[in-house]
Amino acid sequence: MCHACVIEGVRKSMLSRRDLFRGAAAVGLAGAAAGMGSARAALAQASGRAVDLTHAYDGSFPTFDGNPGILFEEAVNIDKSGYQLWKLTIYEHTGTHIDAPLHFSKDGASVADLAVENLVAPLCVLDLTAKAAEDANAMVMREDVDAWISANGDIPAGACVAMHSGWAAKVGDPSFRNTAEGAFAFPGFSKEATDYLAELGAASIAVDTLSLDPGNSADFAVHFSWLPGGRFGIENIANLDQLPARGATIFIGAPKHKTGTGGPARIIAVV
Structure with missing residues (x-):
């Protein structure tokens, strides 16, 4: 089956199931909100301000050995297949x-x-x-x-x-x-x-x-x-x-x- 056919089938399926999930999602979100409230209460001195401590990185990010720590290779092209996907080669000790x-x-x-x-x-x-x-x-x-x-x-x-x-x-x-x-x-x-x-x-x-x-x-x-x-x-x-x-x-x-x-x-x- 072609990628485009798969994507169209998934799209239609998602649309038909959206109403079904909408009610369930409302219940789930209420439960999640309660859980988040408990989690936030456990954070010492937390005011809710989040700070990202992570560098965004690509092949130019400095590494210990000087070699690129992450390599990108196109696996699926959006113009040809309707969606896009990268194949990543990542060395464990790179970036944050x-x-x-x-x-x-x-x-x-x-x-x-x-x-x-x-x-x-x-x-x-x-x-x-x-x-x-x-x-x-x-x-x-x-x-x-x-x-x-x-x-x-x-x-x-x-x-x-x-x-x-x-x-x-x-x-x-x-x-x-x-x-x-x-x-x-x-x-x-x-x-x-x-x-x-x-x-x-x-x-x-x-x-x-x-x-x-x-x-x-x-x-x-x-x-x-x-x-x-x-x-x-x-x-x-x-x-x-x-x-x-x-x-x-x-x-x-x-x-x-x-x-x-x-x-x-x-x-x-x-x-």
Whole structure:
């Protein structure tokens, strides 16, 4: 059967079923609204303002190895078939994405196995912009975590702790990835800070740069310690400058492909 015939048949079927679903949808929406009301009530300090923490990306988005992280190939042409479809080739660790425990361990949890309760979490934003302005490879240290605690209170159990270095504004410029000489240069976490956050009960960390470790890291100490410990990370997060240090709730739309070491994710915060 031709694609056009299929589409026309589906269209007619949808039209004939629309009235049937209209009544059911009204009931469903009422139930969904009640559920959303309960969910919103559970969000600490939430006012309902949503902030997208995800970069839109294509083949030009900067990647660690310099190769395109996503490739588009036309699979179905709208002029020929009446609808359009892309075939995507996506590398897991590109764009705004998750690093699952399996990324740096043989038997760690895959991205599909991340505990769902850790995908909705209190968000703590550590401001590293001043340090990053002085040193492109600045690191979040234990003292930075302590300073945040002194100003904002304890790190909540299960929190996502995000480093705001200001690097997201550099996307599209070569300095997001490296120096003029070609050396990697961007801020990240120190192992002493992430070991401390593990003790405090944080479930995930996030950076607005290419890597959880700083650009000049020679040993990927954070990757090798934080991830095998059963925790996960988010890289290339966006718009942290629009959030308070404390009080936002992060929603982490992690992909769920089996045996995945990570993958592009839609990240949203509600303030």
